[in-house]
Amino acid sequence: MKIYLKFGFLIVAILGTLLWLAMGGISETKTYYKTIAELNQLGDSGKDHRLRVGGDVADSIHRDGREVRFSLTQDKLVLPVVYSGIEPLPDTFKPGAQALADGKLGADGVFHATKIQAKCASKYEAKPIQAPVAAPRASL
Amino acid sequence: MENIAALSVLLAFCFAIYSVLASVIGKLTKRPFLTVSAERAVYSIWVLVTIAAGILIYSLMSGDYRMAYVAHYTNRAMPTIYKYTAWWGGQEGSLLFWNWLLATYGAVVVFKNRRKFREIMPYVIAVMMTTQVFFLTLIVFIESPFKVLMAGKRVIDVGDGQGLSALLQYWTMVIHPPMLYLGYVGFIVPFAFAIGSLIAKQPGEAWIATTRRWTLVTWMFQTTGVLLGAGWAYAVLGWGGYWGWDPVENASLLPWITATAFLHSVMMQEKKGMMKVWNMVLVSATFFLCIFGTFLTRSGIVNSVHAFSQGPIGMYFVVFLSIGIAATVTLIVSRLDFLKSEAQMESVLSRESSFLFNNLVLLASCFAILWGTLFPVISEKFTGEKISVDAPFFNKINIPIALFLLFLTGVGPLIAWRKSSFDSLRRAFLWPTIAGTVVAAGLVALGVRSFYATVSFGLCAFVLVSVAMEFVKGANAIASKDRASFIASVMELTHRNTRRYGGYLVHVGVVIMFIGFTGKAFDQQMTVEISKGDVVALGKYTLRLTDIQVGQNDNYRWQRISVDASKNGEHVGTLEPEKRLYLAKKEPASEVAIRRRPNEDLYINFAGLSDDGERVVLQAYVFPLVSWIWMGYWVVLSGTIICLIPSKSRLIYPRTEVVGISGKHAKV
Numbered sequence: 155m156k157i158y159l160k161f162g163f164l165i166v167a168i169l170g171t172l173l174w175l176a177m178g179g180i181s182e183t184k185t186y187y188k189t190i191a192e193l194n195q196l197g198d199s200g201k202d203h204r205l206r207v208g209g210d211v212a213d214s215i216h217r218d219g220r221e222v223r224f225s226l227t228q229d230k231l232v233l234p235v236v237y238s239g240i241e242p243l244p245d246t247f248k249p250g251a252q253a254l255a256d257g258k259l260g261a262d263g264v265f266h267a268t269k270i271q272a273k274c275a276s277k278y279e280a281k282p283i284q285a286p287v288a289a290p291r292a293s294l
Numbered sequence: 295m296e297n298i299a300a301l302s303v304l305l306a307f308c309f310a311i312y313s314v315l316a317s318v319i320g321k322l323t324k325r326p327f328l329t330v331s332a333e334r335a336v337y338s339i340w341v342l343v344t345i346a347a348g349i350l351i352y353s354l355m356s357g358d359y360r361m362a363y364v365a366h367y368t369n370r371a372m373p374t375i376y377k378y379t380a381w382w383g384g385q386e387g388s389l390l391f392w393n394w395l396l397a398t399y400g401a402v403v404v405f406k407n408r409r410k411f412r413e414i415m416p417y418v419i420a421v422m423m424t425t426q427v428f429f430l431t432l433i434v435f436i437e438s439p440f441k442v443l444m445a446g447k448r449v450i451d452v453g454d455g456q457g458l459s460a461l462l463q464y465w466t467m468v469i470h471p472p473m474l475y476l477g478y479v480g481f482i483v484p485f486a487f488a489i490g491s492l493i494a495k496q497p498g499e500a501w502i503a504t505t506r507r508w509t510l511v512t513w514m515f516q517t518t519g520v521l522l523g524a525g526w527a528y529a530v531l532g533w534g535g536y537w538g539w540d541p542v543e544n545a546s547l548l549p550w551i552t553a554t555a556f557l558h559s560v561m562m563q564e565k566k567g568m569m570k571v572w573n574m575v576l577v578s579a580t581f582f583l584c585i586f587g588t589f590l591t592r593s594g595i596v597n598s599v600h601a602f603s604q605g606p607i608g609m610y611f612v613v614f615l616s617i618g619i620a621a622t623v624t625l626i627v628s629r630l631d632f633l634k635s636e637a638q639m640e641s642v643l644s645r646e647s648s649f650l651f652n653n654l655v656l657l658a659s660c661f662a663i664l665w666g667t668l669f670p671v672i673s674e675k676f677t678g679e680k681i682s683v684d685a686p687f688f689n690k691i692n693i694p695i696a697l698f699l700l701f702l703t704g705v706g707p708l709i710a711w712r713k714s715s716f717d718s719l720r721r722a723f724l725w726p727t728i729a730g731t732v733v734a735a736g737l738v739a740l741g742v743r744s745f746y747a748t749v750s751f752g753l754c755a756f757v758l759v760s761v762a763m764e765f766v767k768g769a770n771a772i773a774s775k776d777r778a779s780f781i782a783s784v785m786e787l788t789h790r791n792t793r794r795y796g797g798y799l800v801h802v803g804v805v806i807m808f809i810g811f812t813g814k815a816f817d818q819q820m821t822v823e824i825s826k827g828d829v830v831a832l833g834k835y836t837l838r839l840t841d842i843q844v845g846q847n848d849n850y851r852w853q854r855i856s857v858d859a860s861k862n863g864e865h866v867g868t869l870e871p872e873k874r875l876y877l878a879k880k881e882p883a884s885e886v887a888i889r890r891r892p893n894e895d896l897y898i899n900f901a902g903l904s905d906d907g908e909r910v911v912l913q914a915y916v917f918p919l920v921s922w923i924w925m926g927y928w929v930v931l932s933g934t935i936i937c938l939i940p941s942k943s944r945l946i947y948p949r950t951e952v953v954g955i956s957g958k959h960a961k962v
Contacts, residue, residue: 157638157639157640157642158639160642161642161650164642164651168654168658168698169654169658171694172691172694175690175691176662176687178690179683179687179691180669180683182687182690183683183685183687184669184681184682184683185681185682185683186680187670187679187680206682217902217911241533243901244532245461245532245881245883245884246881246882256684
């Protein structure tokens with residue numbers, strides 16, 4: 155029986171350490187998904203969380219040294235975003251693309267992003283190739 | 295053409311259903327002809343799916359732009375090789391590819407075992423063909439790759455297509471998906487044999503012996519696939535990372551982790567008859583994680599940078615997974631008596647125990663990654679808020695696990711089976727521990743302040759010395775007995791027990807990879823905006839922008855900059871990163887320039903050009919030791935191949951019980 159106790163103790167110790175690390179990791183990096191509409195209603199308490207917000211990239215993207223300024227739109231709501239992360243913006247990030255911005259909402263209503271993800275092109279459904287093309291149908 | 299292809303997959307679907315029914319009914323009612331006809335059906339399925347795949351490839355290569363798939367994923371200007379890889383570039387085609395690989399594995403398994411395992415084979419066929427039915431359902435009824443473009447009732451030819459995503463037009467993408475899929479699909483074979491032996495109540499050792507090679511080969515494919523993906527991310531995505539804990543990357547890692555755990559714990563069953571239930575669980579978990587990975591990539595349930603388009607197929611996967619898992623669990627529970635362990639753990643300080651902890655932390659890592667990946671889904675279910683966790687979460691938990699595993703890698707070979715005395719441990723661990731401590735202390739003395747990096751390098755030395763000692767000890771024994779040279783003795787030693795010494799070589803490869811991973815702690819980076827002629831410094835390097843060029847070819851338009859790099863004042867080369875705009879998809883892509891050297895990579899990304907074309911945003915990185923990861927891979931690969939070569943010892947020393955390892959496995 156003693157041997158099982160030893161193993162039990164070691165296993166609990168290892169798993170306990172890992173669990174503790176995991177809890178720390180979650181509370182450090184957890185990011186709340188919000189829509190632009192939800193951001194506008196966010197109370198002060200929410201402004202401390204890391205947030206992730208999605209939308210379509212508006213037409214003008216301004217590069218200003220290392221900062222990139224652009225807007226995300228969703229259902230006619232517009233959110234100004236400043237990106238100042240270290241990673242380069244992905245190639246798929248361009249006007250009209252869907253993007254996710256991670257960061258915090260500033261007091262000025264500008265979203266300060268530290269990470270931008272843009273959805274990969276393979277994710278887009280085919281746009282109509284020629285004007286009067288009906289939806290593709292199976293040949294069988 | 296496309297009608298023939300669609301008909302082939304439909305027929306294959308019917309044959310697969312027939313095969314499942316015929317093999318099971320044939321077995322239960324003892325009608326061998328039915329089982330044989332089920333096996334023939336497996337061959338026919340391969341032929342039919344091959345015909346369908348051949349037609350799709352032909353259409354892609356010849357540019358049949360009447361077909362939706364061809365028009366969506368290729369265009370005229372694409373290089374031929376990428377027209378071929380478009381086969382797995384999109385959802386429908388890659389599902390066909392899955393089916394083809396599965397059919398191929400099925401045919402090979404049936405052929406290889408046509409005279410063996412008559413008790414298990416009907417169930418093996420049934421398991422594999424049930425999976426085949428599921429994947430054929432997807433391409434026959436839901437995501438057919440053989441749709442044509444229609445306007446009203448008329449088939450139209452659009453003349454040119456949209457092209458393959460620019461990111462996928464890179465050489466590793468030619469082999470990365472096939473490798474990963476070979477690994478994903480291949481794991482069905484050990485799973486099918488495990489289930490077969492459970493249903494037929496065959497002794498556990500039979501399926502393990504048969505599937506040992508399969509497991510190793512598929513593990514090798516998975517490893518290759520995962521690392522090719524990492525290499526692709528490093529060279530293409532432009533941020534210099536090779537691993538971002540993206541859901542899709544995680545999906546490919548999960549079955550790899552359980553497969554690795556399985557490869558280790560299966561030794562416990564072979565040699566000691568222990569952990570039988572656990573091995574069943576691991577082999578099933580690996581298989582279902584492979585399916586789950588395919589599901590995660592395609593269903594869009596979690597946001598990912600490189601997921602396929604969201605299709606309606608997610609639900610089908612959920613149903614298949616639930617039924618499969620429920621059936622497997624029921625089966626294992628109903629056969630618990632039959633899976634009783636033949637031995638007990640005797641000591642915490644034993645090789646058994648090192649295997650146990652290896653499995654424990656591997657599984658913990660797997661669970662943590664799965665949890666982190668699904669966190670948005672889980673948190674939304676329970677709290678109503680969609681919360682995601684990020685790379686730091688995964689690193690925080692997986693770095694200690696990885697280091698602990700590295701430690702066990704060094705401990706495993708040195709510690710005895712059953713029970714080790716403190717005295718023998720002290721003798722065995724003396725040199726490795728000295729080596730590890732010296733390296734760690736030396737690094738601290740040199741001013742390295744990263745805790746994990748110091749520990750990691752120390753452990754690398756620890757493992758290398760312990761593995762080297764194993765080779766030296768064994769080779770010396772042979773050298774003194776046979777009067778052979780040391781090198782010849784090492785070869786002889788390895789040949790006598792390829793699994794053991796091949797396995798050690800895999801461990802050496804892993805250590806080399808860890809050295810590469812640890813280099814991450816010393817990265818340097820900068821982002822600057824400069825004009826032609828400007829000079830910037832990064833660490834020991836000075837970079838001068840000498841030229842900005844633009845041009846165009848059939849496939850893409852490009853902007854290229856030339857950067858002269860000098861190290862410590864000495865010119866080391868010109869790097870030319872590029873920005874491309876692929877014309878068909880109007881999609882931009884960056885081509886980074888990398889100067890790869892064993893000690894460090896200089897990595898330059900051309901991040902952007904100002905509107906007047908004068909100022910360049912340049913990102914430069916120094917990544918120490920990254921090349922060691924790719925070098926380590928080759929060592930892992932050679933080690934795995936050595937494991938696959940049959941041991942000589944099987945013929946020379948049958949049934950030696952003394953040495954434990956080299957003796958006991960000889961009887962199979």
